[in-house]
Amino acid sequence: MKKLSLPIRFGLITSAILIAYFLILALFHKHINPVFSFFNAVITAFGIFGAVRLSKQENLEGFTYGEGFKTGIITGFVAAVIFTIFFLVYATEINPDFLPELLHTIHGDFNIDIGMVTFVVLIMGLATTVIATLTVMQFFKRSKNIS
Numbered sequence: 001m002k003k004l005s006l007p008i009r010f011g012l013i014t015s016a017i018l019i020a021y022f023l024i025l026a027l028f029h030k031h032i033n034p035v036f037s038f039f040n041a042v043i044t045a046f047g048i049f050g051a052v053r054l055s056k057q058e059n060l061e062g063f064t065y066g067e068g069f070k071t072g073i074i075t076g077f078v079a080a081v082i083f084t085i086f087f088l089v090y091a092t093e094i095n096p097d098f099l100p101e102l103l104h105t106i107h108g109d110f111n112i113d114i115g116m117v118t119f120v121v122l123i124m125g126l127a128t129t130v131i132a133t134l135t136v137m138q139f140f141k142r143s144k145n146i147s
Contacts, residue, residue, distance in 0.1 A: 006058075007051050007071045011078025014047030018083045022090075032101045037124075040083075044076055044125070045132040051075040052133075052140055065141050072136055076129025084122040088114065 018040055025031040055071045056063045091098045091114050099114055 007074035010051035011075045014079035015082035017043050019086050032105045041128045044128050048072040048075050048132050049136045068137050068140050072133030080125025087121050088118045
């Protein structure tokens with residue numbers, strides 16, 4: 001259980017930062033512009049970086065690429081799922097006008113509902129997690145180069 005507590009803790013912190021970023025954008029009515037969601041990848045990557053770095057510091061000799069990758073994936077998945085749940089609650093309960101405004105911003109005459117948008121948010125979060133974890137692990141892998 002101790003091995004899972006670190007990525008879950010960092011996943012919770014990362015999701016809190018993602019939610020705070022979304023709410024700050026909502027204050028300025030910029031949350032309906034999908035371009036600002038690209039910064040979510042940066043936030044997720046920093047959360048994964050912190051989790052993997054601390055995991056390596058705790059177990060310097062036994063740290064492997066697989067352990068680091070697992071830590072990053074769990075961290076990102078926790079953050080993505082919690083942010084997706086927040087997004088669903090926000091779009092349905094807090095601001096029901098959010099989805100029509102978002103669809104109007106992207107100039108789409110799409111016939112989609114909140115379930116489809118929520119699913120896309122989850123898939124984007126999971127894809128970002130995999131890419132960010134692969135990127136972050138390049139900093140922490142052991143080199144096999146001959147010195």
